[in-house]
Amino acid sequence: MPLTSSMSWPALYTQLVGANRHATSLGKIWLSVLFIFRVMVLVVAAESVWGDEQSDFTCNTLQPGCENVCYDQFFPVSHIRLWCLQLVFVSTPTLLVAMYVAYRNHRDKRKLLQVCAFAKGQDEELETLKKRRLPIAGALWWTYACSLVFRLLFEAGFMYALYVVYDGFQMPRLVQCDQWPCPNLVDCFISRPTEKTIFTVFMATTSSICMVLNVAELVYLVIKAFTRDFPWVTQN
Amino acid sequence: MPLTPPAEPDPEPKMNWASFYAVISGVNRHSTGIGRIWLSVLFIFRILVLVVAAESVWGDEKSGFTCNTQQPGCNSVCYDHFFPISHIRLWALQLILVSTPALLVAMHVAHRRHVDKRLYKLSGRSNPKDLEQIKTQKMKITGALWWTYVISLLFRIIFEVTFMYVFYMIYPGYKMIRLVKCDSYPCPNTVDCFVSRPTEKTVFTVFMLAVSGVCILLNIAEVVFLLGKACSKHLHNAGDSTMGAWIQQKLSSF
Numbered sequence: 229m230p231l232t233s234s235m236s237w238p239a240l241y242t243q244l245v246g247a248n249r250h251a252t253s254l255g256k257i258w259l260s261v262l263f264i265f266r267v268m269v270l271v272v273a274a275e276s277v278w279g280d281e282q283s284d285f286t287c288n289t290l291q292p293g294c295e296n297v298c299y300d301q302f303f304p305v306s307h308i309r310l311w312c313l314q315l316v317f318v319s320t321p322t323l324l325v326a327m328y329v330a331y332r333n334h335r336d337k338r339k340l341l342q343v344c345a346f347a348k349g350q351d352e353e354l355e356t357l358k359k360r361r362l363p364i365a366g367a368l369w370w371t372y373a374c375s376l377v378f379r380l381l382f383e384a385g386f387m388y389a390l391y392v393v394y395d396g397f398q399m400p401r402l403v404q405c406d407q408w409p410c411p412n413l414v415d416c417f418i419s420r421p422t423e424k425t426i427f428t429v430f431m432a433t434t435s436s437i438c439m440v441l442n443v444a445e446l447v448y449l450v451i452k453a454f455t456r457d458f459p460w461v462t463q464n
Numbered sequence: 465m466p467l468t469p470p471a472e473p474d475p476e477p478k479m480n481w482a483s484f485y486a487v488i489s490g491v492n493r494h495s496t497g498i499g500r501i502w503l504s505v506l507f508i509f510r511i512l513v514l515v516v517a518a519e520s521v522w523g524d525e526k527s528g529f530t531c532n533t534q535q536p537g538c539n540s541v542c543y544d545h546f547f548p549i550s551h552i553r554l555w556a557l558q559l560i561l562v563s564t565p566a567l568l569v570a571m572h573v574a575h576r577r578h579v580d581k582r583l584y585k586l587s588g589r590s591n592p593k594d595l596e597q598i599k600t601q602k603m604k605i606t607g608a609l610w611w612t613y614v615i616s617l618l619f620r621i622i623f624e625v626t627f628m629y630v631f632y633m634i635y636p637g638y639k640m641i642r643l644v645k646c647d648s649y650p651c652p653n654t655v656d657c658f659v660s661r662p663t664e665k666t667v668f669t670v671f672m673l674a675v676s677g678v679c680i681l682l683n684i685a686e687v688v689f690l691l692g693k694a695c696s697k698h699l700h701n702a703g704d705s706t707m708g709a710w711i712q713q714k715l716s717s718f
Contacts, residue, residue, distance in 0.1 A: 238483060241483070253571075253575075256571075257571070264484070264487075264560060264564060264567075265560070268484060268560060269557070271480050272480055272481070272556050273553045273557065276552075276553075277550075277553065280527075284526065284540060286536045286539075286540060287537075288536045401540075401541055402537070402541075402649075402650075415536075415537060415650060417536070417540040417541060418540070419526065419540050419543075419544075420526065420547075421544050422544050423547075423549045
C-alpha cells in the first residue's frame with residue numbers, strides 16, 4: 229500500500245487539477261482543502277497513528293487466535309481505508325466534467341477541421357480550442373451540477389458509514405469480546421485511542437467543510453443559471 | 465518483542481512534503497524579503513528536520529514505552545493517558561496550518577490577474593504577449609492585496625502561538641520525563657512506565673520550539689515592515705493635505 233499510495237495520490241492530483249480549470253472559484257478552494265487538509269494530513273500524520281492498530285491490539289488472554297478474532301469483530305474496515313475510499317470516490321465526479329469537456333473539444337475540433345480544411349491558421353485555432361475555458365452553461369452546467377450532487381452523496385454516505393460502523397467518532401480504550409476462541413469475556417485494549425479520536429474528529433470536520441463548500445457552489449450555480457435565464461429578475 | 469515495520473516509509477512523506485513545498489513556494493514570488501526568509505526557515509529548519517530527524521526519534525515511541533508489569537493492556541492504556549497526541553503529529557498539523565494562509569495571498573493574486581486579463585480584453589489589448597505578461601508580472605503589495613497579506617500574516621502568528629500553547633497544555637514544561645507513574649485500569653496498582661529516548665526528544669522539542677519562536681519573530685517583523693511601508697506612503701502622498709502636514713508637524717516635534 230505505501231508505495232502505490234505515493235504513486236497514486238499525486239497522479240490523482242494531476243488529473244483533478246486538469247479538470248479544475250473549468251471549476252468555479254469555490255471549486256478551486258474545495259480542491260485545495262481536499263488536498264491540503266485531507267489527503268496530506270492522511271498521508272503525513274494519520275497513517276502513522278493507525279500503523280500499529282493490529283499489532284498493538286492486545287487482549288487479556290494467551291489463547292491463540294482470540295486477538296485476531298476480536299480485532300476483526302471491532303474493526304471490520306479500518307478508518308484509514310475508509311478515508312482513502314472516501315477521498316477517491318469524492319474526487320471522481322470531477323472526472324465527469326473532464327470527460328464532458330474532452331468530448332466537447334473533440335466535437336468542436338472535428339467541426340473546425342471540416343469547416344477550414346485548407347485554411348492556414350488551423351494549428352493556432354486548434355491550440356486555442358484546447359486551451360479555452362468553457363463557460364459553465366447548458367449541458368456543462370448540468371454535468372457540473374450532477375458532479376456536485378454526487379460529491380455530496382459520497383461524502384455524506386462515507387461519513388454515515390464511519391459513524392455507524394464505529395458507533396460515533398470516539399475510539400474507546402477498552403472493548404470486551406467473547407467470540408470463539410476466546411475462553412470467556414476478555415478485555416481488549418486499543419492502541420492510541422485518544423490520538424485516533426482527535427484525528428477522526430479532524431477528518432470529520434474537514435469533510436463537513438468540504439460538504440458546505442459543495443452546497444455553496446451548487447447554490448451559486450443555481451443562482452447564476454437563474455439570473456442568466458431570467459435577467460428581468462435582477463433588473464427590478 | 466515482535467519486529468514491527470516502521471509506521472511510515474521514508475519516500476512517501478518526503479514526496480508529499482515536496483509537493484506541498486511546490487504549492488507553497490509558488491507564493492514566494494509575491495512575498496516581501498522577510499517572507500522569503502520565513503519560507504526558507506520553515507522548509508529547512510522545520511519540515512526537513514521533522515522528516516529527516518524527528519520522525520525517527522519518535523518512531524518507536526509506542527513500542528519502546530515499557531511498564532513495570534506484565535498485565536496485558538496496561539502499556540497501551542498508560543501510553544494513551546500520557547501521550548494523547550504525539551509531538552510529531554502536532555508539529556505536522558502545525559506546519560500545515562501555518563503554511564496555508566499563504567494560499568490566501570495566492571488566491572488573491574490569481575483573482576487580480578483574472579480581473580486584469582478581463583480589463584485588457586475589454587480595452588482591446590488581447591494580444592497573447594500582453595496576456596502572458598500579466599501572468600509573469602510581480603504584483604505590488606498595495607490596496608486590497610496589502611490587507612490580504614497582513615491578514616494572512618496575523619493568521620500565521622495566531623496559529624503558531626495557538627499550537628505552542630496547546631503544546632504547553634498537553635505537555636507542561638517542554639522537558640520529556642524519563643519515568644511516569646500510572647494507575648489506570650487495567651494496571652493492577654501504580655506502575656512505573658519508562659519513556660523511550662527522553663533526552664533526545666527533549667533536545668528536538670526545544671529545537672522545534674526555538675525555530676517556531678524565530679518564525680513568529682519573522683512574521684511580526686514582516687507585519688511591522690508592511691505597516692511602516694504603508695504609513696510612509698500615506699504620509700508622502702498626504703504631504704500636501706492639511707492632515708498630512710499636521711501629522712508631520714506633530715511627529716517632528718518629538
